[in-house]
Amino acid sequence: MQHEASTAELIVAGVGGQGVLFAGQMLALAGLSKYQYVSYMPSYGVEKRGGPSECTLVLSDEPVASPILDQAQTIVLLDSSQAKMFEGRLRPGGTMIVEKTGLDFQPERTDLNVIPISGLEIAMGMGGAMVNNLIMLGVYMELMKPIEPDLILKEIEKKTGDRTELLERNRAAFNKGLELGRAVAA
Amino acid sequence: MTERTLVKGNEAVCWGAVNAGLDAFFGYPITPQNEVIEWFARELPKRGKVFVQSQSENGAIMMVYGGAAAGFRVMTSTAGPGWSLMQEGMSHLAAADVPCVIVITQRGGPGQGSIRHAQMDYNNVTRGGGAGGYKNIVLAPNSVQEIHDFMQLAFHLADKYCNPVLVLSDGVIGLILEAVELKPLEFEPLPEKEWAVKGRDTHPEEMMRRFIHSSPASGKFREGYFHYGAWLEHMDQRHHQMAEAEVRSETYQAEDAELMIVAFGYVSRVCTEAINRARAEGLKVGLLRPITLWPLDSQAIREQADKGRQILVIEDNLGQLVDDVKCAVEGKTEVHFLGMLSRHMPTDGGMIMPGRVLEEIRRIL
């Protein structure tokens, strides 16, 4: 499948321990086979758990202007309490895919496309909150289609190795995300 | 598409060095470049090369001096307070006419400062922080690919001029991952190091010992230095050769620009994004990016002034490059400045962001 846009930008954000960086890395690695230029910028505070965590990805056919973006096309936000903070982090007409649990967000901007997803609830039923990152990534992949989802699955397999239980959980969570994405698009 | 790997900036330092034929790395841990020492510790022994973690940064730089004097391709890597400790060593290396590569991954200073990124070392790398006023080439990459490629260029230039070469990274490009082609580059061949100190048996046709010394007493050049003045002339000549032959810069969207931004390192990437947004609004702005900070492309900067363009210097510090830019334009145009007090947040994770740069462009134009 030829990717649709020549540049895909994504900020994945949440709280340390939610697997924000893992989700970003999967996309970066997968994007390498389809895009000439890929950049991945992690950004985090000192705390490994509990502090804010985000990463910025740019996949492009052209040289990436800046790996640091104050505004990106899309944001996947795993921590609903940060929604207001990230309102300004989207380009005009951008999309925010945000965790629905605990979400209390009245955007001032009228140009945004905000998509709440009950990822956490579903994740709890699939092995725990820790797989929410892949559910939400799946939603993004289905809605924005930067590359074929299979490429993400390949990277997840490579990273998870032969920890079969974990691999199954990860696969199931990502595929669930794709399903949720299709439901949204419909 | 060419074969590419996703590589972290700090690790591109290592890949570039290895592709340049690095013989030894001597270093000491310091944030934000610990990936460098850790990669070398893991990978150099596998490749039959030398790795030593020294007891301090002054230890590391004096080890570099030894390896360099013995004719090998050697390097170290550091940041902030570690770089402060290396100033004496730099002064010796520059004075002794020996080649080496030093990577500095800039962090917030001065003193202990912050372990996060900044661009606060422009002054000391271009002026020489150790005694005596020596000069050395400073390469300023702004992407992971450039870090990799500039490492190889650095080793080549170091050997070409028998002088230390600095590669100036920062805590942003050091920590990002980008798609990189990890390819060894070709350079013009250079003469053998016929001055390397390796024991008299290695140069039996020479009656005298070889002597490397950071003063006129050095017998490194066959013609010798008969007095201090001769040594200074030689040094001055080398500075001029480097300044004339090795200056590098590039422009982006410069053709019809009314305002030219001057920026290097991670900030130049941010500015590229800001320029794209500005151009979409019809604002005529371009970028002049120095690639060598020393020698600085003062001529190219001056040309912008000659074309009647205003200049905006953007750097993540309190004002360093801007002074050199003002010098270069010789008062012919207005030089604006945007620095680290304009970061997007006051904590040490703050950065100069495209939105802020765009604001400044709009204000000026």
Added chain:
Amino acid sequence: MSGETATKVRVTGLKRSFFVPLIGCPGCQHPIVSRTVGEVLEEMEMDGTAVVVTGIGCAAGIATLNLDTVLGSHGGAPDTATAIKRLRPECMVVTMQGDGDCIAIGAGSFIGAMTRGENITIIMSNNTNYGTTGGQTAPTTLIGQKTSTSPEGRDPLREGYPVHVAELAATFQGVAYSARGAVNTAANYQHTKKYIRNAFQKQLEGAGLSFVEVLSACPPNWRMEPTECLNWITDKMIPEFPLGEFKNSSKTG
């Protein structure tokens, strides 16, 4: 003396030559230490593979010998020597340092090399002061000894106690050999030459770091005639800094 071109002369009984004049004030013993190192290397046929790294100061007297040399920084010679040895293990790598160079400003470098057990030989000339710069207090200055920065004489409350470097070196597992000699009498000279030879032998065997401290006269800064200095070494220095081997092991540990 400075500014003249040195002349190469053949010294009776030795195969190769030295440069004369050797540096040093009348009665200075650094040239004796240098020459001894040169002699031993020639006797062992190692002068062709030797690389000398000097510290800074009068103790860098090896500069007069016809051996490939790197003049290091003040205190940094063990680091520079480390790199050369690691990159060219076939070289016989020797540092020539003074007492302040080695154990004041160079303490970190010295301890680092001993910690890592670098296969180099460190020769430290101990003349109890910073001679080149006019005779200031050094770590090895004796209690009561007057120097230009302890004009009342070294007082433990102000300037602490003399450091015993050979004994210190012997405590490191990475050190295979540590000895202290003197060159103020013919007998002491013979012992010292043997210690230096033992030290080089350790390097050849790859046994670990080898260290020799040599007590050395400094007439102008001790404010004594050269012969008085030789007696002072016997009467005052040796009781404080005993001669002998403090460690001699076939491998480190």
